[in-house]
Amino acid sequence: MTDEGDDWLDGDYALPAPNPLEQLTGPAFNEDESLRIIGLVSVTVTRLTDWPADKEFCNPYDGTAQLAVDRICLAGLRRFPQNHRQGNRRYPRSLTDLLAWCREHDVQEWDFLDLPTELSIEGTLLDPHTAAPSRLCQELALRYEHHEDPAGKSIRSITLDHVQRQYAEAGMPGGQRALLEKLVASPVLTSTAIASLRISRRLRIPDGVISACYVPVHERYFDRRGRANMCTSCGSLRINTTTGWRCEIEDCPDRDWVQGGESLAKKDGLYHATRPLREFLIAPIRIGRARRRSRMKPDSPRDLEP
Template sequence: MPSSRPSASLTDWSTHTGVTLLHTIATAVVGLSEITDLEAFALPYPAEAQRALDRTVLACLLRGAQPPASLPELLTWCRTRPIEDWPLELPQDAFGPDDFLIDPDSARPTQLCHEWWVRARDSAAEQYDRIVIHWAMRLCRESEDPESYTAFRRLLVERPVLTGNDMFEVATDLAFEPVREIIGQIYDHVPDNFCQDGVYVTCARCLTLLVPLTDGGWWCERDRCRRQGQPPLGRRLRADEVGSLSQLKRPLRQFVTGPGRAEADLERELRALRLPVEMWPGFDAYDLRITFPDGWVWAVDVKDWAHPGLLGRAATMVRPEPPYDEACWVVPQYRVDARRDYLEVYARNRTHVAGGLPLLTDRRLVAAARARLRGDRGPAARLVQTGDDTSTDGASDA
């Protein structure tokens, strides 16, 4: 049920000094991970990392706490201390239980860390993933080729890893003609630290490359996979056979491939109910357009975020075209299973520009679709509940 506590606002968060510092630390961690191993550093530190250390030390001293003595010690904090144990002045919804900035097993930035990093960037500047998506939209619109845009989106969801042969196949596929120049820029060469005993391995669930661990195991960067246990091994790619190996840049893997897997799962479930589902209609106005036999239309955007407060603060109304009767955002059920107050925290931090946008679990959405197909027109078959604009009752389906 929705909380009766006052809604948080952007102003409320901005009055907490720890929020800006957490943005700074996350930015430093992500930046360091892109240039070196997070477990090995030498002076001088990069400017952003030194800034994060200096500000953390100052914040600790102001609160009478023992500060980290060096950047390696600050990174140890990120890996071994949940954010709730940091001596920072943060709002209630800025962290959840056992939230880390660096994964304890792999020493890689967590998805949560990347979300704090994204929210730290200048709000006037487009996020990298959105720049790529908008670029593809523009090129496909100019070519009057919506099918190419859909093919491009499916490429990012279904093929985040490409061998040299895969890249040649994509480069010569006429379906990608309008966006060919983009594809060559959004895949990076895979570094050697993804290789173990001469083999690269993908995750059979999310299709991204697994990271080898020192104990011989493998780590998946997707929260969803880790919560389901050890990642199932997918494609085994021998370095001496595949030649060049490329993967999507991390922002695209996180904010397009990850949610895209959830979108594909939802599409499959809804089609199993014999419902027509259009993916990314109107050049990605939203993710799924679901049309019922009586002509009623739902518009759905899928968001797979670790942090419900940041998701609430990022919420905006679903674009009105193509037209629909009801709209919502959807989060995978495992997020609510992992954090029972997920929907409540989202609602508490949702901004006024979202216009009361409801957030449902994917399980709740499918249940509502089944109810509507049975002829139900009551609350169980609706996305927006009458007299309650929060619509966060999906937790009951956990």
């Protein structure tokens, strides 16, 4: 029988407050922390890719980027305590190291993490050809930002849910069909077309939703002459590499076709759908519709459903 004087064992004093070193190192090195780290890195990579060309990037870094580097260094220190004495580094120790690591190392080679074996997470976070975030990186970032488990609902459903929430917040629940059709039909718009879309009485798309789904085209999509190139298959803008234009969508059938495409001018003030929308919604629908047309089959009316 417990004495009344022993009640303190059930209180806060039973667990001593963490010391400064424990506060610094944070959660224990385990699968959950590894998933958190890979999510932080993916968000960091996607954000840095869209960093404004006219904005200086320097220390102190974005909070998410700094946290990602800190967590990796601590995870690496736990896993390889003697590594600082070796010439062959086994984990990145700076943001520049991390970005190179994302391009050169498959996630399966990140030995400083302990990712769940039941999850199939393979590939690099940066495309080795275009240096753009890979499909894997986009998916991991989206799941992390929306607090979705990697083994949870499909990435397509997460993307559609995000659009539905934007409409609900705008006071128009269930009205997203017109926007989705517009996104698939016109993934890239000029500033004039965006202005017309904002005042369209037929489509009635909330201004805030348009701003969240269509963003200005980044400088990296233009060549030296101020021209961009749109893939005629998936509708995404292609990236200008040393070997020619290359589609950023990994599943696009024209990904390696460096010629062709539709030329667009920077002076027209180009906007395009956000990368998650392009990767997980627009491109699959456009590619699927093109394949059905090639087999002389009508478009499916359900390809915009969750």
